[in-house]
Amino acid sequence: MRPVDLRSDTVTQPTDAMRRAMAAAEVGDDVYGEDPTINSLEELAAERVGMEAAVFVPSGTMGNCMAIMAHCERGDEIFLDPRCHIMSSEAGGPAVIASVWPNALPVTNGQFTAADLAAAIRGPNVHNPRPRLVCIENTSNNGGGSVWPLERIAEVSRLAHERGLVVHMDGARLFNAAVALGVPAAQVCASVDSVMFCVSKGLGAPVGSLLCGSRAFIDRARRARKMLGGGMRQAGVIAAAGIVALESMVDRLAEDHANAQRLGAGLADLRGVRIQPVETNFVMVDYADTGVAPKDLVGRMRERGVLCSAGGTRMRLVTHKDVDQAGIEQALTAFAAALT
Ligand SMILES: Cc1ncc(COP(=O)(O)O)c(C=O)c1O
Structure with a gap:
């Protein structure tokens, strides 16, 4: 008998519908943009989050790193929860690969406020790194699966934008947040500039995440994906399960x-x-x-x-x-x- 596995939602097994879709998937070379199944998944993902474009990636970790690379230049400052996944569980990739400087904000259950962010942003001065990116983790993993209230996301984003910063949402569990709030996922990320979500967690697909944002941002992110070795070929066989996940596993x-x-x-x-x-x-x-x-x-x-x-x-x-x-x-x- 299979144990009751409460360690994580990453342990989920693909459904029979996913396995059938994977076996039947039409594929092509995705680095040439020719995998029809990946193209469909990317279109579906962008539509679900209300953004222009999306790129399929093997993992949430890679998607977050690509987002930082596509938003920031070396030495830029990023603002985030000190115990969020990007800070605590991505092997220091943002520092090693994206070369950004982290500024950890005070949090309650993984969430900070616009006032916390305002207090942390320093003015232009030769001594300071350039403030550039705010990362919101929703739901917050270390915060115990907490859901960011929509008003709080809007306030943080408004302040960030007023100060010339951009906002990335680590939405590994974006759809859990949306379902808990009873709103479409697009509403949860309406005010942020980019979002990464995983189909490999509660949605049950075996592999994969989507990074979404404007077309120009996704073009830069695709280049970052290539640099990280994440340019996959006939990966429609895994993207097919992601489509099933988005179409039938959210509710x-x-x-x-x-x-x-x-x-x-x-x-x-x-x-x-x-x-x-x-x-x-x-x-x-x-x-x-x-x-x-x-x-x-x-x-x-x-x-x-x-x-x-x-x-x-x-x-x-x-x-x-x-x-x-x-x-x-x-x-x-x-x-x-x-x-x-
Ligand atoms: C909040 C959060 N972000 C990002 C990730 C990274 O996802 P992956 O394991 O696909 O790299 C995880 C994984 O558990 C996570 O919980």
Whole structure:
């Protein structure tokens, strides 16, 4: 029997419809712009986010790095959450490859305000790097799957634009944000200049992300993709699954959010356990007061058929399409036993 895997939504298996679409995909050499399936996915992605153009990339990490390369010049300053994915989990690529200077803003649940940004932007002076780019992670991974309110995105973008900066959204889980807010994805990124979203996470495709923005921005980003070795050839075989993901896997994210609510509510009933309010498909569990050590908890859960990520006593659980309600109940029973 497959374990209940709550480590991440990146573990999702492609659906049968995806596998069929992949097998039947029409392909061509994408570096020549001749893969019809990739072209269709890019058009669909641009339409879904309300932007002019999109480029298909193997990973969210590459898409974010390309965005920084296409927006910035060497030595430019970028403003972001110190614990966002770009800062904490992309191997220092923005510094090593894009050569930008990070300015970490104060955050609550992964979010900063226009006032925080205003306080951090320094005026033109020979001593300062050139302020250039603001990165918003939505939903915020380290923020526990938190969803940026639309007004906050608009305020941050307005201020950035007034000061001559541009805004990139790391929307690895953009569609979780959209579903949680009950609005189209295009509305979530209406005021930003570029967005990267992944089809490989809760949407269930095996591989791939899309970077979207103006046509001129995407032309620059394609060049960055080539430089990074991300120019793929007959990659329509993977893009085909991305089309299925966008066409049929978005609305069902609401089920993952409902399962996360159920999981969070059940865990909150356990003694010594505190849960951050659940907004999307992440459940942040603080179990320090139970006295159970992280590696003991992970081991005890594995013995009961539930996979969780090791870390400190703040654990991130992620719901997704391959964990159903029965899996949630199994996880709750296992936690009740493992945390006592
Ligand atoms: C918020 C966020 N951004 C970017 C990424 C990078 O995506 P990838 O794993 O496809 O490189 C992730 C991956 O988990 C993520 O959570």
